[in-house]
Amino acid sequence: xxxxLPYATLRQIFARFAGIEPEPKSxxxxxxxxxxxxxxxxxxxxxxxxxxxxxxxxFQIADTPEKMLALGxxxxxxxxxxxxxxxxxxxxxxxxxxxLIETFGGEVPSSRAALMTLPGVGRKTANVVLNMWFHHPAxxxxxxxFRVGNRTGICPGRDETAVERAIEDNVPVExxxxxxxxxxxxxxxxxxxxxxxxxxxxxxxxxLYEEKTA
DNA sequence: ATCCCGAGGG
DNA sequence: CCCTCTGGAT
Numbered sequence: 001x002x003x004x005l006p007y008a009t010l011r012q013i014f015a016r017f018a019g020i021e022p023e024p025k026s027x028x029x030x031x032x033x034x035x036x037x038x039x040x041x042x043x044x045x046x047x048x049x050x051x052x053x054x055x056x057x058x059f060q061i062a063d064t065p066e067k068m069l070a071l072g073x074x075x076x077x078x079x080x081x082x083x084x085x086x087x088x089x090x091x092x093x094x095x096x097x098x099x100l101i102e103t104f105g106g107e108v109p110s111s112r113a114a115l116m117t118l119p120g121v122g123r124k125t126a127n128v129v130l131n132m133w134f135h136h137p138a139x140x141x142x143x144x145x146f147r148v149g150n151r152t153g154i155c156p157g158r159d160e161t162a163v164e165r166a167i168e169d170n171v172p173v174e175x176x177x178x179x180x181x182x183x184x185x186x187x188x189x190x191x192x193x194x195x196x197x198x199x200x201x202x203x204x205x206x207x208l209y210e211e212k213t214a
Numbered sequence: 215a216t217c218c219c220g221a222g223g224g
Numbered sequence: 225c226c227c228t229c230t231g232g233a234t
Contacts, residue, residue: 026230027230028230040230041231041232043229043230043231044229044230044231044232045228045229045230045231045232046229046230046231047228047229047230048229048230049229050229051230084229085231085232088232088233092232092233119232119233120231120232120233121232122231122232122233123231123232124230124231124232125230125231125232128230140230141230142229142230142231143228143229143230143231144229144230145230160231180230181230184230187230188229188230192228193227193228193229194227194228
């Protein structure tokens with residue numbers, strides 16, 4: 001495994017991220033807590049661009065659990081057919097909407113345990129909602145953060161939970177609130193899975209990745 | 215470990 | 225063609 005970069009180096013790396021983008025935010029479109037939850041659930045193994053394309057119209061029709069139930073599973077499928085895994089996602093969103101109404105008073109719950117009782121909501125999705133909506137210092141580890149964390153040495157770990165711990169234990173506290181989105185954006189546009197753009201990487205000086213091609 | 219599963223890029 | 229995209233349930 002790639003060794004963990006020292007604390008002093010992480011300070012320099014995140015100071016660099018903060019200089020480039022002081023207020024990094026999600027590129028997932030949403031209008032309230034419910035639509036954020038749905039958008040994040042739909043984003044599993046899919047691009048933000050693809051999810052936004054589908055939810056732009058969907059959320060004009062169904063931006064509450066009640067309206068989502070009224071739309072129904074088949075109606076929902078018509079909107080998200082262009083997103084991968086759409087059958088599982090449609091079923092989960094309908095069941096999740098019903099559960100929100102029947103068990104949580106129509107509100108999105110604010111604890112990780114409660115969020116994870118919702119169908120289609122695992123630890124990663126729960127942590128994104130906690131971070132973005134409730135401003136908890138929760139570290140959601142997705143495909144980008146897992147790859148970037150291990151490739152660079154910023155937050156290495158064998159599985160998602162280990163990476164989550166590495167962030168909590170090693171990233172300077174003042175940077176933890178924004179760490180998630182900084183790492184996401186870095187992974188999406190610079191440290192890409194297939195052909196990382198090391199030639200324009202702002203943290204190249206500290207990176208432990210060997211293949212520093214252009 | 216496997217399945218789900220379309221769009222976009224290379 | 226193959227790989228990747230803010231995973232989760234079985």
